[in-house]
Amino acid sequence: MEEGQQRKGTTTVGLICKDAVVMAADKRGSMGYLIASKDVDKILKITDRVALTIAGMASDGQMLAKFLRAEMELYKLNTGTDPNLTVAANLMANIIFEKAKSFIPYLVQLIVGGLDDGNEPALYSLDMGGSIIKEKQYYSTGSGSPMAFGVLEDNYKDNMTTDQAVELTVRAISAAMKRDCATGEGIDVIIIDRKGTFKRLDKEKVMSIAKK
Numbered sequence: 001m002e003e004g005q006q007r008k009g010t011t012t013v014g015l016i017c018k019d020a021v022v023m024a025a026d027k028r029g030s031m032g033y034l035i036a037s038k039d040v041d042k043i044l045k046i047t048d049r050v051a052l053t054i055a056g057m058a059s060d061g062q063m064l065a066k067f068l069r070a071e072m073e074l075y076k077l078n079t080g081t082d083p084n085l086t087v088a089a090n091l092m093a094n095i096i097f098e099k100a101k102s103f104i105p106y107l108v109q110l111i112v113g114g115l116d117d118g119n120e121p122a123l124y125s126l127d128m129g130g131s132i133i134k135e136k137q138y139y140s141t142g143s144g145s146p147m148a149f150g151v152l153e154d155n156y157k158d159n160m161t162t163d164q165a166v167e168l169t170v171r172a173i174s175a176a177m178k179r180d181c182a183t184g185e186g187i188d189v190i191i192i193d194r195k196g197t198f199k200r201l202d203k204e205k206v207m208s209i210a211k212k
Contacts, residue, residue: 009182010042011144012053013152013172014111014123016137017165020193021113021121024169025053026144026177027185038185047072048198050088050114051190055142056128057107064106068092085114089124089132097130105129109141119194144176144183151175162191166201170209 012025029037042054044065050072054061071091075083089112099106105128116122123135138156140148151172160168166189176183187210189201 009144009180010055010142011140011148011173011176011180011183012042012055012111012142013140013148013169014053014113014125014135014138015152015156015160015165015169016113016121016123016135017160017162019121020162020165020191021051021115021123022162022165022169022189022191023051023053023111023113024173024187024189026173026183026187028183029058030182033181035185041188043188043190043200045190045198046088046112047082047114048196049082049192050085050112051192051198052092052113053111053141055109055145060106061108061110064092064095064108064110067095085112085116085122085124088112088114089126089134093124093126093130093132095130096126096128100129111139111141114192115194115196119196121192121194140172142176142183144173144180147176147179148172162193166191167209167212170206174210 009030014023023043025042027039029040045051046068072083096106110126113123125133125139138152155168173187187206189206191199
């Protein structure tokens with residue numbers, strides 16, 4: 001088995017705020033008790049309006065992201081319009097479900113986030129069986145998610161600003177890094193705002209937030 005197929009364990013977070021969706025994840029790729037990589041991208045851009053986070057088997061998550069990017073390009077070519085988040089999330093759920101019926105599922109837990117109709121920020125969570133749930137506030141996946149959920153549930157507020165949402169997602173991942181051995185090596189944060197702007201925060205800014 002290739003090394004990339006064995007990387008497991010992570011913490012990812014998606015959060016809806018007033019003007020954007022904020023998604024965050026750690027950078028560690030684990031293989032049992034071995035740290036197989038210290039620089040894994042677990043937040044993958046699909047379009048300017050859609051991104052997904054990966055927890056589980058890295059190879060499965062990366063392949064699913066490639067499938068979804070290709071399908072979104074075909075959708076745009078066929079319809080002349082940019083696909084919204086609901087289109088992307090439901091297509092991903094269908095892809096995962098069809099594979100699960102073979103009893104050899106994609107070993108992933110995903111958060112698909114971005115902009116829905118009317119440029120409304122939204123989140124969907126998907127599991128390896130193909131179930132899909134629209135989350136109203138936030139969600140977390142991976143081995144460190146119990147710690148992340150504790151921080152999110154204690155501190156989330158409706159209509160948070162983007163800066164407040166970024167700080168909270170970083171705090172949630174930081175809490176997981178302190179307690180989960182499969183989570184670590186830094187934090188990635190992306191923002192998709194109502195204007196359809198996809199932004200990945202630089203490492204220095206994320207580290208300054210984490211040190212607060």
